[in-house]
Structures are given as C-alpha cells and as structure tokens.
Amino acid sequence: MTLDIAGLVQEREGGDLVAPRGQLVPLLPAGHAALPEIVCGSSVDGLVVVGEASRALEALPRVRPEIMGGVKLCYLDPPYNTGERFAYYDDRRDSDAWLNDFKSHLEGLRPLLASDASVWVHLDDSEQHRARVVLDEVFGREAFVGTIIWQKRLTRDSRKAFSSMHDYIHVYAPAGPKAWKRVRNGLSDGGAFANPDGDPRGPWRSAPMTVQAGHATPSQFYTVVTPTGAKHEPPAGRCWTYTEARLKELVAEGRVYWPRGGDGKPRLKRYQSESGGLAPFTIWGASEVGDTASAKKSLLREFPSMAAFDTPKPIELLERIVGIATDPGDLVLDYYLGSGTTAVASQRLGRSWVGVERNADVVERFVVPRLVSAYRANPAGGIGLSRLG
Numbered sequence: 001m002t003l004d005i006a007g008l009v010q011e012r013e014g015g016d017l018v019a020p021r022g023q024l025v026p027l028l029p030a031g032h033a034a035l036p037e038i039v040c041g042s043s044v045d046g047l048v049v050v051g052e053a054s055r056a057l058e059a060l061p062r063v064r065p066e067i068m069g070g071v072k073l074c075y076l077d078p079p080y081n082t083g084e085r086f087a088y089y090d091d092r093r094d095s096d097a098w099l100n101d102f103k104s105h106l107e108g109l110r111p112l113l114a115s116d117a118s119v120w121v122h123l124d125d126s127e128q129h130r131a132r133v134v135l136d137e138v139f140g141r142e143a144f145v146g147t148i149i150w151q152k153r154l155t156r157d158s159r160k161a162f163s164s165m166h167d168y169i170h171v172y173a174p175a176g177p178k179a180w181k182r183v184r185n186g187l188s189d190g191g192a193f194a195n196p197d198g199d200p201r202g203p204w205r206s207a208p209m210t211v212q213a214g215h216a217t218p219s220q221f222y223t224v225v226t227p228t229g230a231k232h233e234p235p236a237g238r239c240w241t242y243t244e245a246r247l248k249e250l251v252a253e254g255r256v257y258w259p260r261g262g263d264g265k266p267r268l269k270r271y272q273s274e275s276g277g278l279a280p281f282t283i284w285g286a287s288e289v290g291d292t293a294s295a296k297k298s299l300l301r302e303f304p305s306m307a308a309f310d311t312p313k314p315i316e317l318l319e320r321i322v323g324i325a326t327d328p329g330d331l332v333l334d335y336y337l338g339s340g341t342t343a344v345a346s347q348r349l350g351r352s353w354v355g356v357e358r359n360a361d362v363v364e365r366f367v368v369p370r371l372v373s374a375y376r377a378n379p380a381g382g383i384g385l386s387r388l389g
Helices: 053-063 093-112 126-138 176-183 244-251 294-301 317-324 343-349 362-379
Strands: 002-005 012-013 016-017 024-026 037-040 046-050 071-076 114-124 144-151 167-173 204-208 210-212 238-240 268-271 329-332 352-357 383-387
Touching: 037 114, 037 362, 046 053, 046 343, 046 362, 053 093, 053 352, 071 093, 071 317, 093 114, 093 126, 114 126, 114 317, 126 144, 126 167, 144 176, 204 317, 317 343, 329 343, 343 352, 343 362, 352 362, 362 383
Parallel strands: 046 352, 046 383, 071 114, 071 329, 329 352
Antiparallel strands: 002 024, 012 016, 037 383, 114 167, 144 167, 204 268, 210 238
C-alpha cells in the first residue's frame, strides 16, 4: 500500500533534498506505524501522520518519543457535526458518538501536554456548548482560560433564522489561567515609543497615573506638587495609582514624566524593553485574522484545478494562535489537521509540529504541497510523512 506524492519536485536547496516527483511513500501493514519518510530537509522537525486521531495519539510516542509531555500547544478544529456532507468529509454523526470520540481524544492528549501547555478547541454552535462540559470534565473547570469569538464571515446568510457570523475557540490551560498568562505571549504592541530625554533605559511612552477610586486606600488621595510647583488633585472619582511615598521613589528613579514643561500631572514612563505585548481581546475580527472566504480564496489560488476545501481556516488566524501560545522551537500538535493550516503556520513561525489527518487524499492534495511551499520559504528543520496502517 502506498501514498502517492507525485506533486513534489526533486531539487536541492542549501543541501536539503525535496522528495522526487513520483516517489511513493511506503506504508506498513495494518496495526503498525510507518517510520517517517522525509519529504523535505534532512530531519523530521515537522511530521504529518495519516491516520485516525485516537490511533495516532496512541502511536505518536513510538514514532516521536519527545512528544510525551512536550506539546506546548494543541489546536483542534474537529468536524463540527453540522449535519452536512462536504467534499472531503461527512459531518453527520450522532451527538453522543461525536462527544464520546471528542472526550476519548482529549484523554489521549493529556499525557502529551507540557506542564505549561494550552489547548485551543475551535467549534461552532452545533456542539460547542456540550464540548465545553467535556473539556471541563477532562481538564477541570479551573483550567478554563477564555473563549475567543472569531468573525468567520462578512456576508449575510438568509437561509436560517439568524445569520451566523462567528465561531468559538475555547482555550484551556491545565496549569490554570494565571500560570499560563506568565508564559503566553501578548500581541504586538504597535504604540509609538520615543526617547526625547535620552533615558538610558531606552525608548518609552507615558501612561496616566490615576485609577478608579472604588477600591482605593486613603494613602492614594493627596496633593501632587510638580517640579515647577504646580499642584494637582486626583480627578473626581479617581485616585493616584501609587501612594505619595511610592511616587517619590519613581521620581527618584527617573520613571515619571511631567507634561507641559513640568506643570502637568505625573505620567508613568513605560519602556519598550519591558513591554510584554498586549493582552489579546476575546473578539477577533475578520479584518485582523481573516475569515473563511479569504481562506478559501487563498487555497483556490494555490490549487486552482481542485475542488475547494470547504472549511479552511485563514493562515493569519493560526499564526496569531501559534504566536500567542508558543515560542520558536516549541512543539505544536493538531490531530484534526484538515488542509494543513496549523502545520503551515507553525513551519512559517519556526515551531516544531505534528499534524494528524485521517483522509490520505486531503494529505496528498493539500497538506504536503502546502508544506513543501512553506519549507521552501523557510527551510528550517525538515518535514516527514508517516502512515498508520
């Protein structure tokens, strides 16, 4: 039994071999996992496994031992159980059977996760409310971090009572949201930083030094005297962020900016070197991370002669998720790989990755060619292909 990857082209790029046109990847008999065949490069930093999710989760530690306790991010975009039939998969199942498989897969995932990992589960209204209960059961309610609302479409669908324009992405971290916040990355801070006073700590920008007074202590209400002698009280309903003693310390450290030539209210200097990025919002618009239509158009440009993959996710969406949840070199897992966007995003961002897809036709038509293109654009590490017999 073989998987034809005839669309690949033989060439060397920086000494790395891309598999030759017409090469057949050998598959082992049923019940065995084929050792990875290298598709690009000289190693297997990224691995595509052709097989069903539950068997792959069981077999992966044998194929790639470092996956045990090593997965930093697991992004899951399972069939939603919408009751529809699509070109490359049938999305019609009994709800109980769907949930049983979903739970079984999550239980198989648990021993693969790193201690500071996160799991992102992408669903629509069909099963997401029941899936949340299963996620709570497997990882614990205390592992819930948040739910992202992704704007998946911009056009109106008049066939139903409401035109659905969003999906849900439930985020869980086994270590809990507070611990995970310390390791997750913020979004790029696009604000302007400057250094007009030559501060040795580098570029900075200023922020107000008042907060709402609802939980203030008496020590946060006092008169501020500026370097020029001007006096300021906190605005109505607000108080100073810091006590008078702490403000004096910040002034001595050179961390306070006085606007209006020294007459203005104090502002805290926030340095670019200390910026950990912005906390992501829970609503992600199509203008930021793309929508389903833009993802389909992108795939059609890559594969104009093929039937469109029905439910692709935009590369911008996956790059944001991978960028928030991992650092370069971390391991990303997706065992509902589909057209391969998670693997492509991970390859582009310099992460190791493992993707599992049960449909060999989808792997041959979409996943492998997309990954070869991503490798050529960023020839870091190598890509392997394995098949569960």
